[in-house]
Amino acid sequence: MLPPAAAKTFDELTLGHGVCLEDLIDRDALGEMVKSFYELFNVPLRIFSEEGKLLGDAADQIPLYAFLNSVKAGRAALSDVASKLKTLPLGEDGMASFLCSTGESYRVATIQYDGKRIGRMILGPFLALEVSEPPQTLLTLDSTLDAARLRELFQAMPRAEDDSVVKLVRHLQRTLDLLLFSGHRALLTSNMHLASVRESFRELEDKNEKLQTAFDRLKELDRLKSNFLATVSHELRTPLTSIIGYSEMLVEGLAGEMTGEQREFVQTIRDKGEQLLQLIKGLLDLSKLESGTMSLRKSQTDILTVLRDVAQTMTPTARKKEVDILVEVENGLPLIWADAERLRQVFLNLTENAIKFTPPSGKVTLSARITAIDAARSDDAGGVVILSARRTAVEFRVADTGIGIPEGERGRVFDAFYQVDSSSTREAGGTGLGLSIVRRLIDGHDGSVRIVDNTPKGTVFIVTIPVKRATIG
Amino acid sequence: MQLDFVNRELTIKLVYYGPALSGKTTNLQALHKSAEPGASGRLMTLETKDDRTLFFDLLPLTFRNQGSLAVRLKVFTVPGQVIHASTRRLVVQGADGIAFIADSRSIETQHNTESFMDLRENLKQHGLTLKQMPLIIQFNKRDLPDVRSDAEIAELASKGREPVYLAVATRGIGVVESMIGLLHLTWSALDAEHDLNKKFGFDSKAFLAQVAQKLGSPKPVPEILQACVGGALDVLRPEAG
Numbered sequence: 001m002l003p004p005a006a007a008k009t010f011d012e013l014t015l016g017h018g019v020c021l022e023d024l025i026d027r028d029a030l031g032e033m034v035k036s037f038y039e040l041f042n043v044p045l046r047i048f049s050e051e052g053k054l055l056g057d058a059a060d061q062i063p064l065y066a067f068l069n070s071v072k073a074g075r076a077a078l079s080d081v082a083s084k085l086k087t088l089p090l091g092e093d094g095m096a097s098f099l100c101s102t103g104e105s106y107r108v109a110t111i112q113y114d115g116k117r118i119g120r121m122i123l124g125p126f127l128a129l130e131v132s133e134p135p136q137t138l139l140t141l142d143s144t145l146d147a148a149r150l151r152e153l154f155q156a157m158p159r160a161e162d163d164s165v166v167k168l169v170r171h172l173q174r175t176l177d178l179l180l181f182s183g184h185r186a187l188l189t190s191n192m193h194l195a196s197v198r199e200s201f202r203e204l205e206d207k208n209e210k211l212q213t214a215f216d217r218l219k220e221l222d223r224l225k226s227n228f229l230a231t232v233s234h235e236l237r238t239p240l241t242s243i244i245g246y247s248e249m250l251v252e253g254l255a256g257e258m259t260g261e262q263r264e265f266v267q268t269i270r271d272k273g274e275q276l277l278q279l280i281k282g283l284l285d286l287s288k289l290e291s292g293t294m295s296l297r298k299s300q301t302d303i304l305t306v307l308r309d310v311a312q313t314m315t316p317t318a319r320k321k322e323v324d325i326l327v328e329v330e331n332g333l334p335l336i337w338a339d340a341e342r343l344r345q346v347f348l349n350l351t352e353n354a355i356k357f358t359p360p361s362g363k364v365t366l367s368a369r370i371t372a373i374d375a376a377r378s379d380d381a382g383g384v385v386i387l388s389a390r391r392t393a394v395e396f397r398v399a400d401t402g403i404g405i406p407e408g409e410r411g412r413v414f415d416a417f418y419q420v421d422s423s424s425t426r427e428a429g430g431t432g433l434g435l436s437i438v439r440r441l442i443d444g445h446d447g448s449v450r451i452v453d454n455t456p457k458g459t460v461f462i463v464t465i466p467v468k469r470a471t472i473g
Numbered sequence: 474m475q476l477d478f479v480n481r482e483l484t485i486k487l488v489y490y491g492p493a494l495s496g497k498t499t500n501l502q503a504l505h506k507s508a509e510p511g512a513s514g515r516l517m518t519l520e521t522k523d524d525r526t527l528f529f530d531l532l533p534l535t536f537r538n539q540g541s542l543a544v545r546l547k548v549f550t551v552p553g554q555v556i557h558a559s560t561r562r563l564v565v566q567g568a569d570g571i572a573f574i575a576d577s578r579s580i581e582t583q584h585n586t587e588s589f590m591d592l593r594e595n596l597k598q599h600g601l602t603l604k605q606m607p608l609i610i611q612f613n614k615r616d617l618p619d620v621r622s623d624a625e626i627a628e629l630a631s632k633g634r635e636p637v638y639l640a641v642a643t644r645g646i647g648v649v650e651s652m653i654g655l656l657h658l659t660w661s662a663l664d665a666e667h668d669l670n671k672k673f674g675f676d677s678k679a680f681l682a683q684v685a686q687k688l689g690s691p692k693p694v695p696e697i698l699q700a701c702v703g704g705a706l707d708v709l710r711p712e713a714g
Binding site: 010011014015114115181184185188189192195196199200203 | 475484486514515517519527528529531533535545547549557559560562563564566567
C-alpha cells in the first residue's frame with residue numbers, strides 16, 4: 001500500500017521544511033475572513049502564499065481602481081504596484097510600507113509559522129488621514145480620465161492611520177498564527193493516523209508472510225506424509241497377496257490334505273491376512289483422499305440398486321449376529337450424480353458399523369428419501385435471501401438399534417483412527433479408518449453427513465447428497 | 474538532524490521516551506513554561522480525552538549562536554501505551570538524542586524495563602543500536618512515596634554508561650538539567666560526526682550556556698551537568714563517529 005502522492009513524511013511535517021500556507025488553511029474560509037476583515041476595518045486585504053499565489057482577496061471593490069483600469073496607463077500603473085508589493089523587501093520586523101505614485105499607501109507584512117516565512121499579507125490601498133488632494137501623478141496619468149471623477153473617487157478611498165494599520169497587522173498575524181497552529185495540528189493528526197495505520201499494515205503483512213511460509217511448509221509435509229503412506233501401503237500389499245493366496249491354496253488342499261488343526265491355523269492366517277489387506281486398502285484410500293489424488297468417476301447412479309447391493313453383501317454378516325437388515329426406499333427417487341462404487345463403499349462401511357454395534361435381535365435400516373437443501377451453507381453469515389436457492393437432494397439414513405454414540409463424540413468419530421470406546425473395538429474389531437474415509441467420500445460428492453439419535457435407542461447416520469452437480473460455491 | 478545551508482539552520486530532533494504516564498508530556502510542559510518567550514514556540518499536544526498522549530507532543534525551541542547558525546530543537550514525546558507501538562516507531566525515527574523518562578516508583582520497575590526493551594527494539598527496526606544513540610535516563614516522580622531510593626539509583630547509575638537524572642517534573646525539578654545533559658551528549662555526537670563546531674564556527678559551550686539561560690537556569694553549565702547522578706557525560710561515543 002503506497003502513501004498518497006501528496007502525503008508528506010513525518011519529518012517534513014514536524015521538522016518544519018514541508019509546511020506551507022495552502023496545506024494549513026482552507027482557502028475559501030480564508031477568503032471569507034479577509035472579506036469580513038475589510039468590512040470591519042475598511043482596509044483592503046490580500047494574502048499571498050510564499051510562492052506568490054493569491055489565497056485571499058478583498059481589494060477588488062475599490063471604485064478608484066475600477067476607474068483607473070478602464071485606461072491603459074491606469075492598468076499599467078496598477079499592475080506595476082501589484083508586482084512591486086509582491087516582492088517588496090521586508091524589514092527585520094517582517095514589515096514594510098509602500099507609497100504609490102498615485103498617492104495611496106500599503107502595508108506589507110510576513111506571515112510566519114514556526115520561525116519560517118510562509119506567505120505575506122498586503123493591507124491597502126488606504127490614504128493617510130492628512131492627505132487631502134490627489135497627487136499630480138494621478139491627475140496627469142491619462143488625459144482622457146475625468147479629473148473631477150478622479151478627485152471624487154480618490155477622496156472616497158479608505159483612510160487609516162499607519163499606526164492603526166500596524167496594529168491591525170499584528171492582530172492579523174496572531175489570528176493567522178492560531179489558525180495555522182490548529183491547521184498544522186489537524187494535519188499532523190490525520191497524517192499520523194495514516195502513517196500509523198500504514199505501519200500496522202506493514203507489520204501485519206510481515207506476520208502474514210511468515211504464517212503463509214509456515215503454512216506452505218506444513219502443507220508440503222502433509223503431502224509428503226500422504227505420499228509415504230501410499231507408497232508403503234502399496235509395497236505392503238504385494239507380499240500380503242502372496243500370503244493370502246498361498247494360505248488359500250493350503251486350505252483348499254492343493255498341497256495335500258491337512259489335519260483339522262492345521263487347517264484351522266492356516267484359516268486363521270488367511271483371515272488375519274484378509275483383515276490386514278482391508279486395513280491397508282483403507283490407509284491407501286485415506287491417503288489418496290487426503291492428497292486429493294483420488295478421482296471419483298461420477299455418473300447418473302440409481303440409489304435403489306446401490307442400497308440393495310449393500311444389503312445383500314452385508315446379509316451374511318448380519319445373520320451371523322442375528323441382526324435384521326431392511327431397505328426402505330421411496331418410490332420415484334431420481335438418479336443422482338455420484339460414483340456408484342464409492343457410494344457403495346460408503347454405505348457398506350456405515351452398514352458394517354451399524355451391524356457391529358447392534359446387539360442380537362436388533363435391526364439395521366437403510367432408507368432413502370428425497371429432500372431439499374439450502375445452497376447457502378448454514379454457517380454463512382448473510383445473504384441467505386439471495387443464496388438459499390433450494391437444491392434437490394437425496395437423504396440416506398442408516399439407522400441401528402445399537403449402543404449409540406454420545407453427543408460429544410459425534411464430531412470426532414469421523415477423525416482418522418478415532419474410536420469412541422477402545423474396549424468395544426477389541427470386541428467388535430475395526431481400525432477407526434472407515435468413518436474418516438466415509439466423510440471424505442461424501443465431501444467429494446458435495447454432500448454432508450451427520451449423526452442423530454435413533455429412538456428408543458441406537459444411532460442414525462444421515463447422509464445427504466445433492467441430485468445434480470453443484471453450480472454454486 | 475537536518476541542516477539547511479541556505480538559511481544556516483540546524484534542526485535537532487530529541488525524543489522523550491518511556492512507559493505510559495511516566496511524565497514525558499509533563500517534562501515538555503515544564504520546559505515550555507520555563508523557556509523565555511521567543512525561544513519557545515507553542516507546545517503542540519495531541520491528546521485523547523483522558524489526557525494521554527495520542528501520537529506525540531512537540532515543543533519547538535530556537536536558539537541563534539554567535540556563529541550565526543540557528544539551532545532549532547524539536548522535542549517530541551511518544552505515546553507510552555503499549556498499543557501505540559507503530560506510532561512510537563514512527564516518532565523515534567530520525568531522533569538525534571533520546572531522554573528515557575522512568576517512573577521512580579518501585580511498582581513501575583517492570584513497566585520501565587518493558588518500555589526500555591521496546592525502545593531498543595524500535596531502534597533496531599531503524600537499524601540503530603542503543604550504543605549509537607545519545608541517551609540520558611531520568612528517574613521522575615521523586616516526590617512520590619514508595620520510590621526506589623536515591624542510593625539504589627545512584628548505585629545502579631554508577632554501573633551504567635547513560636547519565637542518570639532525578640526529577641520531579643510536575644514541579645520543574647531536574648527537567649532543565651536532564652535536557653541540558655541530553656543536549657550536551659547529542660551535540661557531542663553530532664559534532665563528532667559532522668564537525669559542526671569547526672564548519673560553522675560554532676561555540677558549543679556558549680550554546681549550551683545560552684540554552685540553559687533561556688530555559689531559565691542561570692547556573693553555569695558545568696554545574697548543571699553535575700546534577701547527573703551517574704553514567705558518563707563527557708565521553709564522546711566513538712560508535713557515533
